[in-house]
Amino acid sequence: MGILGFLLIGIVAGWLAGKLMRGGGFGLVGNMIVGIIGALIGGFLFGILGLKASGLIGSLVTATVGAIVLLFLISMMRKR
Numbered sequence: 001m002g003i004l005g006f007l008l009i010g011i012v013a014g015w016l017a018g019k020l021m022r023g024g025g026f027g028l029v030g031n032m033i034v035g036i037i038g039a040l041i042g043g044f045l046f047g048i049l050g051l052k053a054s055g056l057i058g059s060l061v062t063a064t065v066g067a068i069v070l071l072f073l074i075s076m077m078r079k080r
Contacts, residue, residue, distance in 0.1 A: 009035065009063050010032045010033075010035030010063060012035065012060060013031075013038055013039065014026065014033070015035075017038060017064055017067030017068045018034070021075070035063050035064075035067050037066070038063050038068070038069070038070050039059070039062060039063035041070055042063055042066025042069070043066065045066065045069065046065075
């Protein structure tokens with residue numbers, strides 16, 4: 001997958017995570033950052049759990065799950 005595809009998946013995953021976590025998203029750049037970091041976290045978590053996701057949909061699911069985890073952790077830190 002090229003860098004453009006990776007960035008597009010990051011944008012969509014960040015936007016989806018923002019919607020699912022009761023947020024409105026963070027704008028284009030914010031969603032991209034959340035989605036890209038989420039993709040790394042999701043890939044790490046899926047690897048630990050022994051799950052494998054492939055293709056466009058699998059990459060999107062992995063990135064979205066990771067972005068949700070990231071947003072959850074951020075919200076927990078803000079509550080302190």
